[in-house]
Amino acid sequence: MRMAADRSFDRFGSRRIDIGRIVLNVREGGSGPLILFFHGITANGAVFTPMMARFSDRFTVVAVDQRGHGHSDKPASGYEADDFVEDIAALVRKLDKGPAILVGHSLGSRNSVTAAAAHPDRVRSVIAIDFTPYIETEVFDALDSRVNAGDQVFEDLTAVETYLSRRYPNIPADAIRIRAESGYQRVDGGLRPLASPAAMAETSTGLRADLVPAFRDVKKPVLIIRGEDSKLVSAAALAKTSRLRPDLPVVVVPGADHYVNETAPDITFRAIQNFIDA
Amino acid sequence: MRMAADRSFDRFGSRRIDIGRIVLNVREGGSGPLILFFHGITANGAVFTPMMARFSDRFTVVAVDQRGHGHSDKPASGYEADDFVEDIAALVRKLDKGPAILVGHSLGSRNSVTAAAAHPDRVRSVIAIDFTPYIETEVFDALDSRVNAGDQVFEDLTAVETYLSRRYPNIPADAIRIRAESGYQRVDGGLRPLASPAAMAETSTGLRADLVPAFRDVKKPVLIIRGEDSKLVSAAALAKTSRLRPDLPVVVVPGADHYVNETAPDITFRAIQNFIDA
Numbered sequence: 001m002r003m004a005a006d007r008s009f010d011r012f013g014s015r016r017i018d019i020g021r022i023v024l025n026v027r028e029g030g031s032g033p034l035i036l037f038f039h040g041i042t043a044n045g046a047v048f049t050p051m052m053a054r055f056s057d058r059f060t061v062v063a064v065d066q067r068g069h070g071h072s073d074k075p076a077s078g079y080e081a082d083d084f085v086e087d088i089a090a091l092v093r094k095l096d097k098g099p100a101i102l103v104g105h106s107l108g109s110r111n112s113v114t115a116a117a118a119h120p121d122r123v124r125s126v127i128a129i130d131f132t133p134y135i136e137t138e139v140f141d142a143l144d145s146r147v148n149a150g151d152q153v154f155e156d157l158t159a160v161e162t163y164l165s166r167r168y169p170n171i172p173a174d175a176i177r178i179r180a181e182s183g184y185q186r187v188d189g190g191l192r193p194l195a196s197p198a199a200m201a202e203t204s205t206g207l208r209a210d211l212v213p214a215f216r217d218v219k220k221p222v223l224i225i226r227g228e229d230s231k232l233v234s235a236a237a238l239a240k241t242s243r244l245r246p247d248l249p250v251v252v253v254p255g256a257d258h259y260v261n262e263t264a265p266d267i268t269f270r271a272i273q274n275f276i277d278a
Numbered sequence: 279m280r281m282a283a284d285r286s287f288d289r290f291g292s293r294r295i296d297i298g299r300i301v302l303n304v305r306e307g308g309s310g311p312l313i314l315f316f317h318g319i320t321a322n323g324a325v326f327t328p329m330m331a332r333f334s335d336r337f338t339v340v341a342v343d344q345r346g347h348g349h350s351d352k353p354a355s356g357y358e359a360d361d362f363v364e365d366i367a368a369l370v371r372k373l374d375k376g377p378a379i380l381v382g383h384s385l386g387s388r389n390s391v392t393a394a395a396a397h398p399d400r401v402r403s404v405i406a407i408d409f410t411p412y413i414e415t416e417v418f419d420a421l422d423s424r425v426n427a428g429d430q431v432f433e434d435l436t437a438v439e440t441y442l443s444r445r446y447p448n449i450p451a452d453a454i455r456i457r458a459e460s461g462y463q464r465v466d467g468g469l470r471p472l473a474s475p476a477a478m479a480e481t482s483t484g485l486r487a488d489l490v491p492a493f494r495d496v497k498k499p500v501l502i503i504r505g506e507d508s509k510l511v512s513a514a515a516l517a518k519t520s521r522l523r524p525d526l527p528v529v530v531v532p533g534a535d536h537y538v539n540e541t542a543p544d545i546t547f548r549a550i551q552n553f554i555d556a
Contacts, residue, residue, distance in 0.1 A: 101556075124556075125555070125556040220555075221551075221552040221553065221555050221556035222552070223527055223556065242530065242532075243532065246529065246530070246531055246532055246545050246549075247529065247545050247548035247549040247552055248529070248549075248552060249501055249527030249528060249529050249549065249552065249553060250527060250528050250529070250530075251524065251525065251526070251527050251528070252520065252524070252528075253524055254520075254521065254524055267524050267525050270525035271524075271525040271526075271527065273499075274499040274500070274525055274526060274527065275499070275527060275553070275556045276556050277403070277498075277499050278379075278402075278403040278499035278501065278553045278554050278556055
Protein backbone atom coordinates (compact mmCIF):
# COMPACT_ATOMS: atom_id res chain seq x y z
CA MET A 1 0.00 0.00 0.00
CA ARG A 2 1.30 3.45 -0.95
CA MET A 3 2.06 5.55 2.11
CA ALA A 4 0.59 8.99 2.48
CA ALA A 5 3.52 11.36 1.93
CA ASP A 6 1.82 14.63 2.75
CA ARG A 7 -1.30 14.40 4.83
CA SER A 8 -1.89 18.13 4.51
CA PHE A 9 -5.23 17.94 6.29
CA ASP A 10 -3.44 16.85 9.44
CA ARG A 11 -2.10 20.39 9.84
CA PHE A 12 -5.31 21.15 11.69
CA GLY A 13 -5.75 19.23 14.92
CA SER A 14 -8.72 16.91 15.33
CA ARG A 15 -10.85 16.37 18.38
CA ARG A 16 -14.18 14.79 19.14
CA ILE A 17 -16.71 17.05 20.85
CA ASP A 18 -19.66 15.80 22.84
CA ILE A 19 -22.46 18.22 21.97
CA GLY A 20 -24.99 16.38 24.11
CA ARG A 21 -27.00 14.94 21.24
CA ILE A 22 -24.03 13.17 19.72
CA VAL A 23 -20.23 13.24 19.49
CA LEU A 24 -18.86 15.08 16.47
CA ASN A 25 -15.31 15.02 15.14
CA VAL A 26 -13.90 18.38 14.11
CA ARG A 27 -10.68 19.75 12.67
CA GLU A 28 -9.82 23.21 13.94
CA GLY A 29 -7.26 26.00 13.86
CA GLY A 30 -6.78 29.74 13.64
CA SER A 31 -8.23 32.45 15.83
CA GLY A 32 -10.82 35.18 15.47
CA PRO A 33 -14.51 35.04 14.55
CA LEU A 34 -15.86 31.55 14.03
CA ILE A 35 -16.25 29.93 10.62
CA LEU A 36 -17.75 26.44 10.53
CA PHE A 37 -17.41 24.26 7.44
CA PHE A 38 -19.92 21.55 6.51
CA HIS A 39 -19.06 19.04 3.79
CA GLY A 40 -21.22 17.27 1.22
CA ILE A 41 -22.65 13.78 1.45
CA THR A 42 -20.06 10.95 1.78
CA ALA A 43 -17.20 13.45 2.41
CA ASN A 44 -15.80 14.71 5.71
CA GLY A 45 -14.38 17.91 7.17
CA ALA A 46 -10.91 17.34 5.72
CA VAL A 47 -12.10 18.44 2.25
CA PHE A 48 -12.12 21.99 3.58
CA THR A 49 -8.44 21.96 4.54
CA PRO A 50 -7.49 24.31 1.66
CA MET A 51 -10.26 26.73 2.71
CA MET A 52 -9.26 26.52 6.38
CA ALA A 53 -5.66 27.30 5.49
CA ARG A 54 -6.74 30.45 3.65
CA PHE A 55 -8.96 31.74 6.47
CA SER A 56 -7.05 30.63 9.57
CA ASP A 57 -4.98 33.83 9.81
CA ARG A 58 -8.11 35.86 10.63
CA PHE A 59 -10.75 33.37 11.75
CA THR A 60 -11.25 30.43 14.03
CA VAL A 61 -11.83 27.70 11.45
CA VAL A 62 -13.64 24.50 12.37
CA ALA A 63 -14.45 21.79 9.84
CA VAL A 64 -17.05 19.34 11.06
CA ASP A 65 -17.51 15.67 10.24
CA GLN A 66 -21.29 15.67 10.11
CA ARG A 67 -23.23 12.80 11.70
CA GLY A 68 -22.80 9.53 9.81
CA HIS A 69 -19.54 10.78 8.26
CA GLY A 70 -15.82 10.69 9.04
CA HIS A 71 -14.96 10.09 12.67
CA SER A 72 -18.25 11.39 14.09
CA ASP A 73 -20.95 9.22 15.60
CA LYS A 74 -23.08 7.23 13.20
CA PRO A 75 -26.43 6.51 14.81
CA ALA A 76 -28.58 3.88 13.12
CA SER A 77 -31.06 6.51 12.04
CA GLY A 78 -31.72 10.24 12.27
CA TYR A 79 -30.45 11.81 9.07
CA GLU A 80 -33.16 14.28 8.18
CA ALA A 81 -32.38 17.98 7.79
CA ASP A 82 -33.49 18.72 11.35
CA ASP A 83 -31.08 16.15 12.78
CA PHE A 84 -28.11 17.84 11.11
CA VAL A 85 -29.47 21.30 11.92
CA GLU A 86 -29.84 20.65 15.63
CA ASP A 87 -26.26 19.34 15.62
CA ILE A 88 -25.12 22.67 14.19
CA ALA A 89 -27.04 24.68 16.77
CA ALA A 90 -25.67 22.53 19.62
CA LEU A 91 -22.12 22.73 18.27
CA VAL A 92 -22.17 26.54 17.98
CA ARG A 93 -23.43 26.71 21.55
CA LYS A 94 -20.77 24.29 22.74
CA LEU A 95 -17.93 26.15 20.99
CA ASP A 96 -19.13 29.36 22.67
CA LYS A 97 -17.58 31.76 20.17
CA GLY A 98 -20.67 33.72 19.24
CA PRO A 99 -22.75 33.42 16.08
CA ALA A 100 -20.86 31.51 13.39
CA ILE A 101 -20.30 32.01 9.71
CA LEU A 102 -21.49 28.74 8.13
CA VAL A 103 -19.81 27.57 4.93
CA GLY A 104 -21.64 24.58 3.57
CA HIS A 105 -21.19 22.51 0.43
CA SER A 106 -24.13 20.49 -0.93
CA LEU A 107 -25.55 18.56 2.06
CA GLY A 108 -23.66 21.07 4.20
CA SER A 109 -25.28 23.95 2.31
CA ARG A 110 -28.75 22.50 2.88
CA ASN A 111 -27.94 22.10 6.56
CA SER A 112 -26.41 25.57 6.94
CA VAL A 113 -29.28 27.52 5.35
CA THR A 114 -31.81 25.49 7.32
CA ALA A 115 -29.86 26.12 10.53
CA ALA A 116 -29.76 29.86 9.85
CA ALA A 117 -33.53 29.90 9.36
CA ALA A 118 -34.20 27.83 12.48
CA HIS A 119 -31.53 29.27 14.79
CA PRO A 120 -30.75 32.84 13.69
CA ASP A 121 -29.16 33.59 17.05
CA ARG A 122 -26.42 31.02 16.38
CA VAL A 123 -25.62 32.13 12.85
CA ARG A 124 -23.93 35.27 11.53
CA SER A 125 -24.19 34.40 7.83
CA VAL A 126 -24.17 31.50 5.39
CA ILE A 127 -22.20 30.66 2.29
CA ALA A 128 -24.39 28.14 0.46
CA ILE A 129 -22.29 26.26 -2.08
CA ASP A 130 -24.10 24.45 -4.88
CA PHE A 131 -27.31 23.36 -3.24
CA THR A 132 -30.59 25.23 -3.65
CA PRO A 133 -34.31 24.55 -3.74
CA TYR A 134 -35.87 23.27 -6.97
CA ILE A 135 -33.29 20.54 -7.68
CA GLU A 136 -34.94 18.15 -10.12
CA THR A 137 -36.05 14.61 -9.19
CA GLU A 138 -33.82 13.00 -11.79
CA VAL A 139 -30.83 14.83 -10.31
CA PHE A 140 -31.60 13.29 -6.92
CA ASP A 141 -32.02 9.87 -8.55
CA ALA A 142 -28.53 10.17 -10.06
CA LEU A 143 -27.12 11.32 -6.73
CA ASP A 144 -28.62 8.29 -4.97
CA SER A 145 -26.90 6.01 -7.45
CA ARG A 146 -23.50 7.66 -7.01
CA VAL A 147 -23.80 7.70 -3.22
CA ASN A 148 -24.77 4.05 -2.97
CA ALA A 149 -22.06 2.95 -5.40
CA GLY A 150 -19.38 4.29 -3.06
CA ASP A 151 -19.81 1.48 -0.53
CA GLN A 152 -16.95 -0.76 -1.70
CA VAL A 153 -13.77 -2.30 -0.33
CA PHE A 154 -10.77 -0.95 -2.21
CA GLU A 155 -7.45 -2.78 -2.44
CA ASP A 156 -5.34 0.23 -1.49
CA LEU A 157 -5.12 4.00 -1.55
CA THR A 158 -4.29 4.04 -5.24
CA ALA A 159 -7.48 2.14 -5.98
CA VAL A 160 -9.43 4.65 -3.90
CA GLU A 161 -7.88 7.56 -5.75
CA THR A 162 -8.58 5.96 -9.10
CA TYR A 163 -12.21 5.46 -8.12
CA LEU A 164 -12.58 9.01 -6.77
CA SER A 165 -10.88 10.54 -9.81
CA ARG A 166 -13.44 8.87 -12.05
CA ARG A 167 -16.34 9.84 -9.82
CA TYR A 168 -15.13 13.45 -9.54
CA PRO A 169 -13.34 14.11 -12.84
CA ASN A 170 -12.93 17.87 -12.26
CA ILE A 171 -11.52 17.74 -8.74
CA PRO A 172 -7.74 18.21 -8.94
CA ALA A 173 -5.36 15.50 -7.75
CA ASP A 174 -4.40 17.16 -4.48
CA ALA A 175 -8.02 17.45 -3.43
CA ILE A 176 -8.72 13.85 -4.52
CA ARG A 177 -5.80 12.81 -2.32
CA ILE A 178 -7.35 14.54 0.69
CA ARG A 179 -10.62 12.71 0.10
CA ALA A 180 -8.80 9.37 -0.28
CA GLU A 181 -6.53 9.73 2.74
CA SER A 182 -9.13 11.21 5.08
CA GLY A 183 -12.26 9.29 4.18
CA TYR A 184 -11.38 5.59 4.42
CA GLN A 185 -10.56 3.06 7.10
CA ARG A 186 -8.63 -0.17 7.01
CA VAL A 187 -10.78 -3.29 7.02
CA ASP A 188 -10.11 -6.91 6.12
CA GLY A 189 -9.19 -6.89 2.48
CA GLY A 190 -8.35 -3.21 2.14
CA LEU A 191 -9.98 0.20 2.61
CA ARG A 192 -13.61 1.04 3.11
CA PRO A 193 -15.38 4.43 3.42
CA LEU A 194 -15.65 5.87 6.92
CA ALA A 195 -19.13 7.08 6.05
CA SER A 196 -21.87 4.69 7.09
CA PRO A 197 -23.69 3.20 4.05
CA ALA A 198 -27.02 3.17 5.86
CA ALA A 199 -26.54 6.77 6.97
CA MET A 200 -25.62 7.77 3.43
CA ALA A 201 -28.76 6.20 2.00
CA GLU A 202 -30.98 7.91 4.56
CA THR A 203 -29.16 11.22 4.16
CA SER A 204 -29.49 11.10 0.39
CA THR A 205 -33.22 10.47 0.63
CA GLY A 206 -33.52 13.34 3.08
CA LEU A 207 -31.98 15.74 0.59
CA ARG A 208 -35.19 15.53 -1.44
CA ALA A 209 -37.18 17.35 1.23
CA ASP A 210 -38.57 20.74 0.17
CA LEU A 211 -35.96 23.43 0.77
CA VAL A 212 -38.19 26.35 -0.25
CA PRO A 213 -39.33 27.16 3.31
CA ALA A 214 -35.77 27.52 4.63
CA PHE A 215 -34.64 29.74 1.74
CA ARG A 216 -37.86 31.74 1.85
CA ASP A 217 -37.69 32.33 5.61
CA VAL A 218 -33.98 32.77 6.33
CA LYS A 219 -33.24 36.31 7.49
CA LYS A 220 -29.48 36.04 7.98
CA PRO A 221 -27.20 36.99 5.07
CA VAL A 222 -26.75 34.17 2.55
CA LEU A 223 -24.34 34.07 -0.38
CA ILE A 224 -25.28 31.50 -3.03
CA ILE A 225 -22.33 29.99 -4.90
CA ARG A 226 -22.91 27.70 -7.90
CA GLY A 227 -20.49 25.91 -10.17
CA GLU A 228 -21.23 26.98 -13.72
CA ASP A 229 -21.02 23.33 -14.85
CA SER A 230 -22.84 21.91 -11.83
CA LYS A 231 -24.89 18.79 -12.51
CA LEU A 232 -26.55 19.20 -9.11
CA VAL A 233 -27.88 22.77 -9.29
CA SER A 234 -29.16 23.47 -12.79
CA ALA A 235 -29.29 26.99 -14.18
CA ALA A 236 -33.08 26.65 -13.97
CA ALA A 237 -33.01 25.70 -10.28
CA LEU A 238 -30.79 28.68 -9.53
CA ALA A 239 -33.03 31.02 -11.51
CA LYS A 240 -36.09 29.85 -9.58
CA THR A 241 -34.19 30.32 -6.32
CA SER A 242 -33.34 33.88 -7.32
CA ARG A 243 -37.02 34.52 -8.04
CA LEU A 244 -37.83 33.26 -4.56
CA ARG A 245 -35.14 35.43 -2.96
CA PRO A 246 -34.04 38.17 -5.37
CA ASP A 247 -32.09 39.86 -2.59
CA LEU A 248 -29.60 37.00 -2.16
CA PRO A 249 -26.33 37.56 -4.01
CA VAL A 250 -25.07 34.90 -6.38
CA VAL A 251 -21.60 33.89 -7.50
CA VAL A 252 -21.38 31.50 -10.46
CA VAL A 253 -17.90 30.03 -10.68
CA PRO A 254 -16.71 29.42 -14.25
CA GLY A 255 -15.07 26.06 -14.95
CA ALA A 256 -16.36 24.56 -11.70
CA ASP A 257 -18.80 21.70 -11.38
CA HIS A 258 -20.70 20.80 -8.21
CA TYR A 259 -17.50 20.53 -6.18
CA VAL A 260 -16.82 24.25 -6.30
CA ASN A 261 -14.54 24.70 -3.29
CA GLU A 262 -12.34 21.75 -4.25
CA THR A 263 -12.25 22.57 -7.97
CA ALA A 264 -11.82 26.34 -7.67
CA PRO A 265 -10.50 27.05 -4.17
CA ASP A 266 -9.07 30.49 -4.99
CA ILE A 267 -12.25 31.91 -6.48
CA THR A 268 -14.28 30.32 -3.69
CA PHE A 269 -12.00 31.87 -1.10
CA ARG A 270 -12.15 35.31 -2.66
CA ALA A 271 -15.92 35.13 -3.04
CA ILE A 272 -16.38 34.22 0.61
CA GLN A 273 -13.89 36.82 1.76
CA ASN A 274 -15.58 39.48 -0.36
CA PHE A 275 -18.92 38.59 1.24
CA ILE A 276 -17.90 38.44 4.87
CA ASP A 277 -15.71 41.55 4.71
CA ALA A 278 -18.38 43.77 3.16
CA MET B 279 -47.61 76.27 -9.65
CA ARG B 280 -48.52 73.23 -7.55
CA MET B 281 -46.95 73.37 -4.10
CA ALA B 282 -44.92 70.49 -2.83
CA ALA B 283 -47.09 68.87 -0.19
CA ASP B 284 -44.62 66.35 1.19
CA ARG B 285 -40.99 67.07 0.56
CA SER B 286 -39.97 63.75 2.12
CA PHE B 287 -36.34 64.23 1.18
CA ASP B 288 -36.17 67.23 3.50
CA ARG B 289 -36.32 64.88 6.49
CA PHE B 290 -32.56 64.65 6.20
CA GLY B 291 -30.76 67.88 6.81
CA SER B 292 -28.60 69.42 4.09
CA ARG B 293 -25.27 71.14 4.42
CA ARG B 294 -22.50 72.16 2.09
CA ILE B 295 -19.06 70.79 2.96
CA ASP B 296 -15.80 72.32 1.78
CA ILE B 297 -13.59 69.33 1.01
CA GLY B 298 -10.70 71.49 -0.15
CA ARG B 299 -11.01 70.65 -3.82
CA ILE B 300 -14.62 71.82 -4.06
CA VAL B 301 -17.75 72.41 -1.98
CA LEU B 302 -20.21 69.51 -2.00
CA ASN B 303 -23.81 69.52 -0.83
CA VAL B 304 -24.87 66.50 1.23
CA ARG B 305 -28.00 65.25 2.97
CA GLU B 306 -27.28 63.34 6.15
CA GLY B 307 -28.81 61.56 9.10
CA GLY B 308 -28.60 58.53 11.36
CA SER B 309 -25.67 57.27 13.35
CA GLY B 310 -23.25 54.35 13.20
CA PRO B 311 -20.88 53.21 10.46
CA LEU B 312 -20.76 55.48 7.42
CA ILE B 313 -22.71 54.80 4.24
CA LEU B 314 -22.25 57.26 1.38
CA PHE B 315 -24.71 57.35 -1.50
CA PHE B 316 -23.77 58.53 -4.99
CA HIS B 317 -26.49 59.19 -7.56
CA GLY B 318 -26.56 58.74 -11.32
CA ILE B 319 -25.99 61.41 -13.94
CA THR B 320 -28.43 64.38 -13.87
CA ALA B 321 -29.86 63.30 -10.46
CA ASN B 322 -28.86 64.39 -6.97
CA GLY B 323 -28.54 62.92 -3.50
CA ALA B 324 -32.24 63.26 -2.71
CA VAL B 325 -33.05 60.23 -4.87
CA PHE B 326 -31.56 58.10 -2.09
CA THR B 327 -33.98 59.39 0.57
CA PRO B 328 -35.91 56.08 0.67
CA MET B 329 -32.63 54.15 1.09
CA MET B 330 -31.39 56.57 3.75
CA ALA B 331 -34.63 56.17 5.69
CA ARG B 332 -34.17 52.39 5.72
CA PHE B 333 -30.53 52.49 6.88
CA SER B 334 -30.52 55.47 9.23
CA ASP B 335 -31.39 53.45 12.34
CA ARG B 336 -28.04 51.64 12.19
CA PHE B 337 -25.79 53.75 9.98
CA THR B 338 -24.67 57.30 9.42
CA VAL B 339 -26.20 57.94 6.02
CA VAL B 340 -24.86 60.67 3.76
CA ALA B 341 -26.19 61.27 0.25
CA VAL B 342 -23.91 63.42 -1.85
CA ASP B 343 -24.72 65.81 -4.67
CA GLN B 344 -21.79 65.00 -6.90
CA ARG B 345 -19.90 67.81 -8.64
CA GLY B 346 -21.95 69.46 -11.36
CA HIS B 347 -25.17 68.24 -9.75
CA GLY B 348 -27.74 69.49 -7.23
CA HIS B 349 -26.47 72.16 -4.89
CA SER B 350 -22.78 71.27 -5.17
CA ASP B 351 -20.19 73.32 -6.99
CA LYS B 352 -20.24 73.15 -10.77
CA PRO B 353 -16.79 73.97 -12.11
CA ALA B 354 -16.56 74.71 -15.82
CA SER B 355 -14.69 71.50 -16.41
CA GLY B 356 -13.29 68.49 -14.55
CA TYR B 357 -15.84 65.70 -14.89
CA GLU B 358 -13.67 62.68 -15.57
CA ALA B 359 -13.79 59.63 -13.30
CA ASP B 360 -10.73 60.81 -11.38
CA ASP B 361 -12.35 64.15 -10.56
CA PHE B 362 -15.33 62.46 -8.95
CA VAL B 363 -13.12 59.85 -7.30
CA GLU B 364 -10.84 62.36 -5.62
CA ASP B 365 -13.96 64.13 -4.33
CA ILE B 366 -15.02 60.87 -2.68
CA ALA B 367 -11.62 60.32 -1.10
CA ALA B 368 -11.51 63.89 0.20
CA LEU B 369 -15.08 63.70 1.52
CA VAL B 370 -14.44 60.47 3.44
CA ARG B 371 -11.39 62.06 4.97
CA LYS B 372 -13.30 65.21 5.86
CA LEU B 373 -16.20 63.30 7.45
CA ASP B 374 -13.66 61.43 9.57
CA LYS B 375 -15.85 58.41 10.30
CA GLY B 376 -13.53 55.71 9.06
CA PRO B 377 -13.72 53.76 5.80
CA ALA B 378 -17.13 54.15 4.18
CA ILE B 379 -19.59 51.81 2.56
CA LEU B 380 -20.19 53.33 -0.88
CA VAL B 381 -23.57 52.82 -2.52
CA GLY B 382 -23.47 54.10 -6.07
CA HIS B 383 -26.01 54.11 -8.87
CA SER B 384 -24.85 54.39 -12.48
CA LEU B 385 -22.38 57.33 -12.55
CA GLY B 386 -22.17 56.87 -8.79
CA SER B 387 -21.41 53.18 -9.24
CA ARG B 388 -18.58 53.96 -11.66
CA ASN B 389 -17.21 56.51 -9.22
CA SER B 390 -17.54 54.23 -6.19
CA VAL B 391 -15.79 51.21 -7.67
CA THR B 392 -13.04 53.43 -9.05
CA ALA B 393 -12.64 55.12 -5.65
CA ALA B 394 -12.38 51.73 -3.93
CA ALA B 395 -9.63 50.68 -6.33
CA ALA B 396 -7.72 53.97 -5.99
CA HIS B 397 -8.27 54.63 -2.28
CA PRO B 398 -8.82 51.29 -0.50
CA ASP B 399 -8.02 52.87 2.86
CA ARG B 400 -11.08 55.12 2.56
CA VAL B 401 -13.53 52.41 1.51
CA ARG B 402 -15.01 49.48 3.41
CA SER B 403 -17.08 48.07 0.57
CA VAL B 404 -19.05 49.04 -2.53
CA ILE B 405 -22.56 48.38 -3.76
CA ALA B 406 -22.36 48.95 -7.51
CA ILE B 407 -25.83 49.48 -8.91
CA ASP B 408 -26.34 49.02 -12.63
CA PHE B 409 -23.06 50.15 -14.07
CA THR B 410 -20.31 47.76 -15.15
CA PRO B 411 -17.53 47.53 -17.69
CA TYR B 412 -18.37 46.44 -21.25
CA ILE B 413 -21.36 48.75 -21.72
CA GLU B 414 -21.92 48.96 -25.48
CA THR B 415 -21.19 52.13 -27.53
CA GLU B 416 -24.78 52.42 -28.73
CA VAL B 417 -25.95 52.38 -25.12
CA PHE B 418 -23.71 55.35 -24.35
CA ASP B 419 -24.98 57.09 -27.49
CA ALA B 420 -28.56 56.72 -26.26
CA LEU B 421 -27.56 57.93 -22.80
CA ASP B 422 -25.95 61.06 -24.29
CA SER B 423 -29.19 61.86 -26.08
CA ARG B 424 -31.31 61.45 -22.96
CA VAL B 425 -28.91 63.48 -20.83
CA ASN B 426 -28.72 66.37 -23.26
CA ALA B 427 -32.50 66.42 -23.80
CA GLY B 428 -33.02 67.19 -20.12
CA ASP B 429 -31.80 70.78 -20.42
CA GLN B 430 -35.18 72.49 -20.76
CA VAL B 431 -37.23 75.14 -18.99
CA PHE B 432 -40.44 73.58 -17.65
CA GLU B 433 -43.57 75.57 -16.94
CA ASP B 434 -44.15 74.13 -13.50
CA LEU B 435 -43.62 71.10 -11.28
CA THR B 436 -46.38 69.18 -13.02
CA ALA B 437 -44.61 69.66 -16.34
CA VAL B 438 -41.38 68.42 -14.78
CA GLU B 439 -43.11 65.35 -13.39
CA THR B 440 -44.77 64.63 -16.71
CA TYR B 441 -41.41 64.84 -18.45
CA LEU B 442 -39.63 62.67 -15.85
CA SER B 443 -42.43 60.08 -15.88
CA ARG B 444 -41.99 59.66 -19.61
CA ARG B 445 -38.22 59.57 -19.37
CA TYR B 446 -38.30 57.03 -16.51
CA PRO B 447 -41.48 55.03 -17.11
CA ASN B 448 -40.75 52.41 -14.43
CA ILE B 449 -39.89 54.76 -11.58
CA PRO B 450 -42.93 55.02 -9.28
CA ALA B 451 -44.69 58.33 -8.72
CA ASP B 452 -43.29 59.01 -5.26
CA ALA B 453 -39.72 58.65 -6.54
CA ILE B 454 -40.50 60.80 -9.59
CA ARG B 455 -41.78 63.45 -7.19
CA ILE B 456 -38.49 63.42 -5.30
CA ARG B 457 -36.58 63.93 -8.54
CA ALA B 458 -38.89 66.75 -9.59
CA GLU B 459 -38.93 68.59 -6.29
CA SER B 460 -35.23 68.22 -5.52
CA GLY B 461 -33.60 68.62 -8.92
CA TYR B 462 -34.91 71.90 -10.35
CA GLN B 463 -34.52 75.61 -9.68
CA ARG B 464 -36.77 78.58 -10.46
CA VAL B 465 -35.64 80.63 -13.42
CA ASP B 466 -37.39 83.18 -15.60
CA GLY B 467 -40.22 81.32 -17.24
CA GLY B 468 -40.35 78.31 -14.95
CA LEU B 469 -38.12 75.52 -13.67
CA ARG B 470 -34.75 74.40 -14.95
CA PRO B 471 -32.51 71.48 -13.87
CA LEU B 472 -30.01 72.23 -11.11
CA ALA B 473 -27.50 70.05 -12.93
CA SER B 474 -25.18 72.04 -15.19
CA PRO B 475 -25.76 71.17 -18.88
CA ALA B 476 -22.07 71.54 -19.71
CA ALA B 477 -21.11 69.36 -16.75
CA MET B 478 -23.66 66.75 -17.81
CA ALA B 479 -22.28 66.59 -21.33
CA GLU B 480 -18.71 66.20 -20.09
CA THR B 481 -19.73 63.68 -17.45
CA SER B 482 -21.65 61.61 -19.97
CA THR B 483 -18.67 61.51 -22.29
CA GLY B 484 -16.47 60.50 -19.38
CA LEU B 485 -18.65 57.48 -18.67
CA ARG B 486 -17.27 55.87 -21.83
CA ALA B 487 -13.81 55.51 -20.35
CA ASP B 488 -12.64 51.91 -19.87
CA LEU B 489 -13.84 50.61 -16.53
CA VAL B 490 -12.08 47.25 -16.78
CA PRO B 491 -8.98 48.35 -14.82
CA ALA B 492 -11.01 49.51 -11.79
CA PHE B 493 -13.12 46.35 -11.67
CA ARG B 494 -10.08 44.16 -12.29
CA ASP B 495 -7.97 45.81 -9.60
CA VAL B 496 -10.44 46.59 -6.82
CA LYS B 497 -9.67 44.55 -3.72
CA LYS B 498 -12.45 45.77 -1.44
CA PRO B 499 -15.74 43.85 -1.37
CA VAL B 500 -18.09 44.78 -4.22
CA LEU B 501 -21.70 43.72 -4.69
CA ILE B 502 -22.97 44.12 -8.24
CA ILE B 503 -26.69 44.88 -8.55
CA ARG B 504 -28.36 44.92 -11.96
CA GLY B 505 -31.94 45.58 -12.96
CA GLU B 506 -33.17 42.60 -14.93
CA ASP B 507 -34.69 44.93 -17.53
CA SER B 508 -31.81 47.41 -17.53
CA LYS B 509 -31.18 49.12 -20.84
CA LEU B 510 -27.83 50.38 -19.51
CA VAL B 511 -26.16 47.15 -18.39
CA SER B 512 -27.00 44.37 -20.83
CA ALA B 513 -26.98 40.73 -19.78
CA ALA B 514 -23.92 40.37 -22.00
CA ALA B 515 -22.05 43.20 -20.25
CA LEU B 516 -22.80 41.67 -16.88
CA ALA B 517 -21.68 38.22 -18.04
CA LYS B 518 -18.37 39.64 -19.26
CA THR B 519 -17.93 41.47 -15.96
CA SER B 520 -18.48 38.21 -14.09
CA ARG B 521 -15.83 36.56 -16.27
CA LEU B 522 -13.46 39.36 -15.31
CA ARG B 523 -14.28 39.05 -11.61
CA PRO B 524 -15.98 35.71 -10.93
CA ASP B 525 -15.62 36.28 -7.19
CA LEU B 526 -17.92 39.32 -7.11
CA PRO B 527 -21.49 38.49 -6.06
CA VAL B 528 -24.38 39.55 -8.26
CA VAL B 529 -27.98 40.43 -7.52
CA VAL B 530 -30.30 40.74 -10.52
CA VAL B 531 -33.51 42.50 -9.50
CA PRO B 532 -36.61 41.23 -11.32
CA GLY B 533 -38.96 43.87 -12.68
CA ALA B 534 -36.38 46.63 -12.30
CA ASP B 535 -34.81 48.63 -15.07
CA HIS B 536 -31.67 50.76 -14.76
CA TYR B 537 -33.12 52.75 -11.85
CA VAL B 538 -33.01 49.82 -9.46
CA ASN B 539 -33.02 51.59 -6.11
CA GLU B 540 -35.89 53.87 -7.11
CA THR B 541 -37.93 51.15 -8.83
CA ALA B 542 -37.37 48.37 -6.28
CA PRO B 543 -36.29 50.00 -3.03
CA ASP B 544 -37.21 47.06 -0.80
CA ILE B 545 -35.24 44.44 -2.70
CA THR B 546 -32.35 46.88 -3.06
CA PHE B 547 -32.38 47.54 0.67
CA ARG B 548 -32.48 43.87 1.56
CA ALA B 549 -29.73 43.04 -0.90
CA ILE B 550 -27.45 45.73 0.51
CA GLN B 551 -28.28 44.79 4.09
CA ASN B 552 -27.61 41.11 3.34
CA PHE B 553 -24.22 42.05 1.90
CA ILE B 554 -22.99 44.41 4.59
CA ASP B 555 -24.23 42.25 7.49
CA ALA B 556 -22.52 39.07 6.27
